[in-house]
Amino acid sequence: xxxxxxxxxxxxxxxxYVAPTAVLSGQVTVGAGSCxxxxxxxxxxxxxxxxxxxxxxxxxxxxxxTPRHRLVVGNHVLAGPNSYLTGCQVDDEVFIATGAMVFNxxxxxxxxxxxxxxxxHIGCVVPPLxxxxxxxxxxxxxxxxxxxxxxxxxxxGLAEVGGGFLPFVFGVDDAGDRREQMQAALQRYTAAMAxxxxxxxxxxxxx
Numbered sequence: 001x002x003x004x005x006x007x008x009x010x011x012x013x014x015x016x017y018v019a020p021t022a023v024l025s026g027q028v029t030v031g032a033g034s035c036x037x038x039x040x041x042x043x044x045x046x047x048x049x050x051x052x053x054x055x056x057x058x059x060x061x062x063x064x065x066t067p068r069h070r071l072v073v074g075n076h077v078l079a080g081p082n083s084y085l086t087g088c089q090v091d092d093e094v095f096i097a098t099g100a101m102v103f104n105x106x107x108x109x110x111x112x113x114x115x116x117x118x119x120x121h122i123g124c125v126v127p128p129l130x131x132x133x134x135x136x137x138x139x140x141x142x143x144x145x146x147x148x149x150x151x152x153x154x155x156x157g158l159a160e161v162g163g164g165f166l167p168f169v170f171g172v173d174d175a176g177d178r179r180e181q182m183q184a185a186l187q188r189y190t191a192a193m194a195x196x197x198x199x200x201x202x203x204x205x206x207x
Contacts, residue, residue, distance in 0.1 A: 002204035005044060006196055009203060013053075022057075025200070027065070031055070031075070046196065047071065047087065061085070066169075069104050088120070091128070104169050105161070114138070121154070122168045123161035 002010045005026030012018060013032040022036045026044030030036060031053035039060040042049045047065035052075040057063065059081045065071040069087030073079070077090055080098040087104035090096070095113035102108060102120040109128035114120055118132045125141040132138050137146050139157025146153050158164050163174030170185035 001202060004201040004203045006046075006199075008044065010042075020205075037061075045193070049073075052077065052092070055079075058083070066104060074110075097134075103165075121158060121161075122165055124157075 001023045003023065003025040008027040010024035010026070010028040012024070012030045015032045016030045016034050018024065018030070018036045019038040021038045022040045024042045027048040028042045028044050030051045033054040034051055034056065036042065036057045037059045040057045042051070042057065042063045044065045046067035047070040049063050049065040049071045051057065051073045054075055055073055055077040057079045061079045061081065061083045062085070063071055063073070063079070064086040066087040071085060071087055073090045074092035074094065076092055077094045079085060079096045080100065082099045083096045084101045085096070088102045088106040088108070090102065090108045091110040093111040094108045096102065097114060097116045097118070099117045100114040100119065102114065103122045105123040106120045108120060108126045109130065111128055112126045112130045114132040115134040117135045119137045120126055120132065121137060121139045123141065124138045124143050126132070126138055126143045130143060132145055135148055137148060137154050138144070139146070139154055140160060144157060162168035166172050166181045166185050167174040170189060172181045172184040
């Protein structure tokens with residue numbers, strides 16, 4: 001399914017395969033020879049989504065561009081099933097395994113990888129050829145790798161980037177408590193999502 005969003009429509013190379021149950025919304029481009037498989041969602045929510053050539057976006061992966069950070073995926077990239085990429089840059093030959101996450105402002109260098117359930121967190125810069133182990137979390141510039149049990153080190157790394165996740169992603173005051181941050185973030189986010197998607201128009205259904 002292709003959706004016109006904010007007057008922008010997807011652009012798919014003729015040599016690309018897009019499964020009938022995939023969704024491409026707004027300013028999305030997919031390069032030659034790439035495949036977008038069943039249930040994948042590529043959505044330009046205020047920022048473009050660009051997928052290069054000969055890449056595979058597997059089942060139920062979500063790729064999201066944001067107003068602050070476009071999403072750029074290079075050539076010969078694999079985004080595994082149920083992976084989540086938002087507002088990040090992924091260079092050529094990167095492997096993103098099942099359930100892995102790459103967050104806003106992150107950058108994965110060429111031929112790097114993140115294994116099953118791993119996370120590349122906000123603003124993290126992963127050097128080329130770096131391998132992030134199963135379930136581990138990468139934070140910082142350059143990336144520092146931690147197992148999930150190292151919660152304090154991960155939290156400290158996130159605080160280095162614009163005060164933490166909610167201030168960096170949603171622009172809320174980093175001095176507020178968690179309840180205030182969540183209220184401010186979700187009031188802003190839900191209003192923007194409703195406003196921007198209300199006029200969406202389905203322009204193509206394949207089958």
